[in-house]
Amino acid sequence: MIDQMSEFVNIKRSTFRYPLDKPCSFQGGKTIIERLITLFRVRNRVELADILGMTTGTIATWQTRDTIPFELLVRIHLATGVSMDYLCFGGDDSSIDVMAHAVSNISEYKDGKVITVEERLATYRLPSLKMFSIENGHLKQNSEIYTDKSFMRIAGVDGVDTDMVIKDGHVLLFINSNETAVSNGRYLFAINQTYQIGDLRMLPDGHVYLFHEGDKYQVDPNTTKIHGKVVSVLEKV
Template sequence: MTGYSKVKNTKFVTPIGTPTQVDGGRVLIERLIHLFKLRNRIELADLIGVTAGTLSTWTTRQTVPHELLIRLHLATGVSMEFLCFGEGDQNQDVFAKSYGSTVPVYKDGEAYIPAEVAEKEAMFKLPELEAFSIENGQLVAEAKYVISDNLAAVIGIDVIAADKAIHDDSNIVFINSKETTPTYGRYLFSIADIYQLGELRMLPDGHVYLFHDGEKYPINPATTKIHGKVVSVLESM
């Protein structure tokens, strides 16, 4: 039996192929107020980054803010079963995944970060990838991306190997700057300080060539610098 057939014919607690009806509106709002031990909707709105008017709209329309449920689960560790349906422990610990406070800690009159907090901050801090575009042959810094290992696995990119991202048309390519010896693949390189992405190959004659539109062009190592290899591509739909 193929993987598709096995999954297709398996009964799951939550059906895979149909939308799940989860709690929204007033029920969800009151659940979150109870969960975080808040006094009212105003505190909840401030906590989750929306306005009181937004909560009123959720109540009227029985809105289910799916992104918020995912965010709260990732931030606190509170189960999705509880957030979506109110099932399970009604007094879950929302601080289980916390690692510090925004309220400064003072010692001898000076603010400091306790060692255990600093250790946890380092543990939870995600690596940043600086993103560039190539404009008129020059690298132009655009943004910094923070991508968790879990998200990287879902979308199929290798952020462990990558240390730089390049906007290439409507796609994002991820570069490993340590791979500077061209063998076979797509590379970020510059010729006379003009940057570009292209397919490079080392052929049996020991020389490296740029392949483009069915043609190959020899690379002059005196004027060409390899800045890294493309290890993953995130394509837009």
């Protein structure tokens, strides 16, 4: 009960990015209809109504009343993965792919067997990053973090198979495996296949150095392999 009361007090003393205790000033009507037409790359309200399973008269009513039902936006979010934040408020749509979670209705064949739409949908998985810990110099896979492309973009990883997350106590380190040319930062590297995270820096003499507890050590490129750079840190507080 004490913990619950403490959380109640924390919430009452906090400000959220959108008001928790009053309606948001989200967009509606014509603005969202135009956004959906652009999002789905259809030509007009007739085609939009068709793919959403409703009449053009319903869409016209939304435009007249300057409103959109929440159920529709939630449905679009669940079906496509497009964020509710974008659907309600707009923003950059350059990387949004509404087909990312879709499968074709056309029959597919594998090993002489018809693969149904339901079977293909059942195999769908959210994008994920493998999570490891470093134990005695070896990478040990613990689990996977399931996320979406927008979060990966914010975290600075590309979502390729070699990107990963390193769990270090209560801290998660996101590793971009494409960043293997050392400039300055924290990197995942292995010396004779013994893994560690450390602060590496390229100095004007052209050599890479490991900085540790006030000392620096020149890195031997013949025995050291850079596996990626720490591009984001998520810490539990």
